[in-house]
Amino acid sequence: MTRPIRSSVQITLASWKALFLREAVTRLAAGRAAWAWLLVEPLGYLIFIMTLFGFVYHKKVGGVDGAMFVVTGLLGFYFARNTFLRSMEAIHANGALFTYRQVKPIDTVLVRAALEGFLTLLSAILILAGASLFHYDVLPDDPLLVMATVFGLWLCGLGLGLILSAATKLVAELGKVVNILIIPLYFVSGVMIPASTIPQPYRDYLLFNPFLHGLEVLRGAYFSPFHAVPEASLGYVYGFALVAVFLGLSLHLRFSRQLVAE
Amino acid sequence: MIIVDDVHKRYMTSHGAGRWVLRSLNFTIAPKVNVGLVGRNGAGKSTLLRLIGGIDTPTKGHIERHCRLSWPMGYGGGLQGSLTGRQNAKFVCRIHGHDEDMQDRLDYIADFAGIGHYFDQPVKTYSSGMRSRLQFAMSMAFDFDVYISDEVTAAGDIAFTNKAAAAFKRVADHAGLIMVSHSEETLRQFCQAGIWLHDGSAYWFDDIEDALANYKESIGA
Numbered sequence: 001m002t003r004p005i006r007s008s009v010q011i012t013l014a015s016w017k018a019l020f021l022r023e024a025v026t027r028l029a030a031g032r033a034a035w036a037w038l039l040v041e042p043l044g045y046l047i048f049i050m051t052l053f054g055f056v057y058h059k060k061v062g063g064v065d066g067a068m069f070v071v072t073g074l075l076g077f078y079f080a081r082n083t084f085l086r087s088m089e090a091i092h093a094n095g096a097l098f099t100y101r102q103v104k105p106i107d108t109v110l111v112r113a114a115l116e117g118f119l120t121l122l123s124a125i126l127i128l129a130g131a132s133l134f135h136y137d138v139l140p141d142d143p144l145l146v147m148a149t150v151f152g153l154w155l156c157g158l159g160l161g162l163i164l165s166a167a168t169k170l171v172a173e174l175g176k177v178v179n180i181l182i183i184p185l186y187f188v189s190g191v192m193i194p195a196s197t198i199p200q201p202y203r204d205y206l207l208f209n210p211f212l213h214g215l216e217v218l219r220g221a222y223f224s225p226f227h228a229v230p231e232a233s234l235g236y237v238y239g240f241a242l243v244a245v246f247l248g249l250s251l252h253l254r255f256s257r258q259l260v261a262e
Numbered sequence: 263m264i265i266v267d268d269v270h271k272r273y274m275t276s277h278g279a280g281r282w283v284l285r286s287l288n289f290t291i292a293p294k295v296n297v298g299l300v301g302r303n304g305a306g307k308s309t310l311l312r313l314i315g316g317i318d319t320p321t322k323g324h325i326e327r328h329c330r331l332s333w334p335m336g337y338g339g340g341l342q343g344s345l346t347g348r349q350n351a352k353f354v355c356r357i358h359g360h361d362e363d364m365q366d367r368l369d370y371i372a373d374f375a376g377i378g379h380y381f382d383q384p385v386k387t388y389s390s391g392m393r394s395r396l397q398f399a400m401s402m403a404f405d406f407d408v409y410i411s412d413e414v415t416a417a418g419d420i421a422f423t424n425k426a427a428a429a430f431k432r433v434a435d436h437a438g439l440i441m442v443s444h445s446e447e448t449l450r451q452f453c454q455a456g457i458w459l460h461d462g463s464a465y466w467f468d469d470i471e472d473a474l475a476n477y478k479e480s481i482g483a
Contacts, residue, residue: 026344260318
């Protein structure tokens with residue numbers, strides 16, 4: 001039986017599907033109750049932050065319930081952070097698969113970013129549903145803008161993932177630097193504080209960070225009483241994301257040979 | 263049909279560009295021709311297989327593949343330890359576009375590998391013989407026009423080696439084969455033509471015996 005030679009698009013789609021299922025299985029089924037960590041990790045952070053700041057916030061932050069303020073910040077941040085942290089490792093983790101020429105490094109990064117976005121969405125829905133059982137008001141006031149912002153944050157994560165996956169493969173030490181920088185990133189992205197509480201001139205500096213823009217816009221859309229700083233812009237988030245995605249794709253194209261090498 | 267056109271290959275080292283591993287390779291492998299690759303260790307046999315297999319790209323020149331080509335079998339890679347044999351096999355079926363007849367392929371692989379209930383255990387629990395059985399079974403499960411084999415027939419115990427050789431012979435009869443082996447017997451058994459790699463150059467011989475003779479002369483055996 002002779003089969004027709006498949007087109008490049010067919011091959012790419014087939015390997016995306018195969019990689020997605022494979023990654024999902026490894027992530028959810030390999031190891032002891034691997035799926036449980038999807039919820040345990042964000043919930044752990046939530047409880048930690050809320051106990052830590054519970055005394056400071058006195059129920060309301062920027063006109064918003066303190067708990068919901070932290071929940072939205074953390075989940076929004078996760079859409080970007082989880083995506084780029086996981087996709088950064090994609091090439092390294094899937095090195096054995098480049099034996100099959102159908103699988104390119106870029107495929108593993110894109111698939112991981114997609115899976116991570118999907119899983120973060122899943123855990124966000126579960127956490128919000130759980131919070132609603134405790135009579136929190138979990139429905140966003142401007143759902144469309146919330147979706148657009150979350151997508152923008154994910155896109156930033158994808159762009160950084162593309163850049164960092166190629167960069168850490170070429171310069172292995174970069175991975176360690178990123179892991180050090182991830183902790184301060186929590187604080188300067190406004191997960192726990194509204195940007196309006198950051199004094200000038202530091203606020204202007206921190207507003208180079210697209211995540212801070214994203215979380216401000218996200219909260220402004222989620223809670224109508226919340227006043228985002230006027231500088232916060234969704235356009236900046238998407239601008240950053242597009243530049244990062246473009247830069248990441250060109251790195252993958254330019255160094256395609258080095259990325260496959262053992 | 264595989265056309266290798268003026269292919270050069272060198273690797274980057276920490277001190278810049280390394281020496282040329284392969285220089286100015288030109289040859290065409292016609293359909294259904296079985297070719298054996300000979301050369302001393304480090305002559306670039308595996309490198310050439312990787313280039314033909316599309317895993318690596320030439321530094322200069324290009325390779326055209328007008329056929330369905332297997333991945334370099336017996337390579338050691340291509341299996342993920344934390345997944346079961348079945349999950350790994352499913353992955354390979356999917357990237358090769360065998361979604362519809364996946365169950366048939368899986369049955370074939372499970373049957374051929376003959377590793378019993380280990381097929382549903384994580385690959386990291388396998389012995390090296392079981393790994394090669396699974397890898398060999400996976401590569402036999404698809405209909406390629408050309409199979410690339412890197413010392414593959416050496417895998418497994420005697421029973422499996424015989425089974426593998428029989429399957430390999432069947433494949434060699436209806437498809438093309440590009441193989442690296444240090445066993446003259448294996449090369450004679452499966453190949454008609456030969457390529458001798460020496461000092462970065464490739465010499466094509468229509469008869470594998472001539473390639474072997476040149477190779478043996480060069481190493482003084």
